[in-house]
Amino acid sequence: MIYQFKMTSIENPDFERQIEIDAESSFADFHECIQDTCNYGPDQLASFFVAARLPGRQIEITLLDMGLNGFQSLIMGKTKLKDMISENDQRLLYVFDFFSDRSFYIELTQNSMEKNLQEPRVTYKKGNAPVQVLEQDVQNGVFKNSENDVLQDYGDLDDYTEIFGEMEDLVEGD
Numbered sequence: 001m002i003y004q005f006k007m008t009s010i011e012n013p014d015f016e017r018q019i020e021i022d023a024e025s026s027f028a029d030f031h032e033c034i035q036d037t038c039n040y041g042p043d044q045l046a047s048f049f050v051a052a053r054l055p056g057r058q059i060e061i062t063l064l065d066m067g068l069n070g071f072q073s074l075i076m077g078k079t080k081l082k083d084m085i086s087e088n089d090q091r092l093l094y095v096f097d098f099f100s101d102r103s104f105y106i107e108l109t110q111n112s113m114e115k116n117l118q119e120p121r122v123t124y125k126k127g128n129a130p131v132q133v134l135e136q137d138v139q140n141g142v143f144k145n146s147e148n149d150v151l152q153d154y155g156d157l158d159d160y161t162e163i164f165g166e167m168e169d170l171v172e173g174d
Contacts, residue, residue: 002117003081004110007034007094011102014127021120023085023111027061027076033120034094034104038129048076048106049093050084058093059084100134 001023009015017037021030027048035042048061061074061084074084085108092106 001082002112002114003085003108004112004123005092005106006109007104007106009104009130011130012127015129016124016126017122018109018124019120020117020123021081022117023080023082024116025081025120027079027081027084028063029120030081031063031076031094033122034096037122037125038096038132040096040129040132044096044132045098047095047098049095051091097133102130102134 002020003023005019005021007017007019017034019030019033019037021033031046031048034040035046046063049058050061051058059074061076061079063076065073065075088108088111090108093103094106095101095103097103
């Protein structure tokens with residue numbers, strides 16, 4: 001089975017990518033495809049968040065096993081897409097900059113029973129991806145990049161529940 005995902009960013013409304021990937025692929029394969037299409041370096045942590053069956057709950061799939069509090073976590077390299085993706089219109093959050101709480105919204109737009117894909121492929125590109133990591137130059141709550149262009153005012157995020165709330169709104173909002 002082949003999944004087709006649409007990826008967008010709130011930072012750059014002109015940014016969009018469509019990615020086709022085999023359901024047997026791992027989240028690490030998906031992560032690498034996203035990194036490649038956005039021209040991001042491999043030196044930053046990232047995670048996927050998938051809406052769980054229980055409302056208001058998300059499942060995190062991490063790049064590395066953090067071993068937090070003895071709980072086993074799902075690792076991108078060991079988790080297949082087909083094990084976590086179950087329905088059309090399913091939405092994910094891909095956090096690519098943890099320090100600035102920046103992410104892409106990803107939606108499953110189609111799945112088809114075509115032949116298997118050997119490698120993920122980007123089938124549509126529009127706009128430029130946001131920079132991977134923002135400089136830590138913050139003035140009056142507004143992040144700026146190295147050219148001092150205003151990128152986005154995210155306000156204060158006290159914890160990830162605010163991010164999850166946004167994810168919850170996406171999942172339940174349709």
